[in-house]
Amino acid sequence: MDIGEAKLLFSRVPKEKLGFFPTPFHKLNRLSEELDVNLYIKRDDFTGIGLFGGNKIRKLQYLMADAKAKGCEYVFTYGAVQSNHAMQTVTACRRCGLKPVLYLVSIVKPDEHDVRSNLLLDKILGAEIHIIEESGIDTEILEERSIELAKEHMRKLEVEGHKCYDIPMGGASYIGTAGFIEGFAEMMEQAAEEGFVPDYVFHGTGTGGTAAGLVAGRNLIESRTKIISINVSYKPESFSDKMAVLSNNALEYIGAKPCVKADDFMFDLNYYAPGYEIPNVGASSAIKRLAMNEGIIIDPVYTGKAFYGLLDYIESGKIAKGSNVVFWHTGGATALFAEKEILGELY
Numbered sequence: 001m002d003i004g005e006a007k008l009l010f011s012r013v014p015k016e017k018l019g020f021f022p023t024p025f026h027k028l029n030r031l032s033e034e035l036d037v038n039l040y041i042k043r044d045d046f047t048g049i050g051l052f053g054g055n056k057i058r059k060l061q062y063l064m065a066d067a068k069a070k071g072c073e074y075v076f077t078y079g080a081v082q083s084n085h086a087m088q089t090v091t092a093c094r095r096c097g098l099k100p101v102l103y104l105v106s107i108v109k110p111d112e113h114d115v116r117s118n119l120l121l122d123k124i125l126g127a128e129i130h131i132i133e134e135s136g137i138d139t140e141i142l143e144e145r146s147i148e149l150a151k152e153h154m155r156k157l158e159v160e161g162h163k164c165y166d167i168p169m170g171g172a173s174y175i176g177t178a179g180f181i182e183g184f185a186e187m188m189e190q191a192a193e194e195g196f197v198p199d200y201v202f203h204g205t206g207t208g209g210t211a212a213g214l215v216a217g218r219n220l221i222e223s224r225t226k227i228i229s230i231n232v233s234y235k236p237e238s239f240s241d242k243m244a245v246l247s248n249n250a251l252e253y254i255g256a257k258p259c260v261k262a263d264d265f266m267f268d269l270n271y272y273a274p275g276y277e278i279p280n281v282g283a284s285s286a287i288k289r290l291a292m293n294e295g296i297i298i299d300p301v302y303t304g305k306a307f308y309g310l311l312d313y314i315e316s317g318k319i320a321k322g323s324n325v326v327f328w329h330t331g332g333a334t335a336l337f338a339e340k341e342i343l344g345e346l347y
């Protein structure tokens with residue numbers, strides 16, 4: 001189907017209007033010339049609701065609508081202590097009059113006398129915050145524990161007659177993912193107005209909801225655009241199968257036919273080392289390069305690693321000169337004001 005038909009599907013899906021859409025889309029002239037490609041940027045760092053927006057607001061528009069339709073009072077979600085998703089969920093809850101409860105896993109230990117970045121915003125916004133920490137224990141195990149503890153908490157509230165809405169890490173449910181099907185159509189319309197079809201879209205991928213939505217959107221409108229999802233943390237090979245299920249469930253949710261297969265995804269694990277929330281030299285230099293050439297700020301955890309991947313694909317010749325390349329800025333610059341272990345060598 002064409003972009004107009006895809007957009008029409010969304011008129012029937014319950015949505016809570018949050019933030020500012022469409023987000024800006026523009027060319028990066030100086031870097032385009034330097035790299036010999038047409039490089040554009042999709043500014044989801046400007047989604048709102050406040051100054052510190054990002055990609056999760058697209059998902060939260062659909063998640064908040066579902067929570068309200070179900071008559072929920074509390075919203076639970078998960079992430080790292082400096083989670084962008086958690087912070088954006090809290091802002092969305094406040095906007096919708098829902099009570100936010102966070103179960104956060106400590107990867108980099110916060111200093112309670114010097115609270116920073118997203119955790120500071122969560123506190124200003126008055127979220128109920130539970131931090132799960134224990135040194136020497138795998139992040140995955142801590143994440144499982146945070147989910148168990150939250151489930152127990154929700155059971156208690158439900159017994160007392162309070163309805164709770166449970167949002168998975170990153171908002172990566174099929175309902176949240178629908179937001180990025182819409183996002184893809186929005187960007188393609190902007191590209192068409194500029195008179196081109198993107199050959200490549202690059203973005204950072206964590207829980208995968210963004211990738212699942214973009215790929216579903218791409219397949220839905222039968223576009224030839226390649227979506228390169230740069231991982232910011234380790235994922236097993238089976239991840240693509242999981243993501244195809246997520247894409248197809250999201251397509252069914254908006255009333256479209258499932259049309260995504262595992263090999264429609266292009267995940268790239270080559271740019272995140274040594275790990276999630278641990279900076280690397282390539283990402284630091286990518287952050288500096290975008291800042292110095294275009295005055296645009298990206299972050300060490302997600303967008304810096306994604307932009308590092310984009311630059312490497314272009315400069316190593318994996319992408320032909322003259323290609324139309326879109327970098328999806330997913331937000332996250334608050335990480336620059338987090339604990340210095342997260343920051344990396346930027347000055």
Ligand SMILES: *Cc1c(COP(=O)(O)O)cnc(C)c1O
Pocket residue numbers: 054055056084085170172204205206207208209210211302303330331332333
């Ligand atoms: C969450 C996040 C991502 C990754 O999105 P997923 O849908 O979880 O894959 C990318 N960039 C930033 C800044 C994020 O906060």
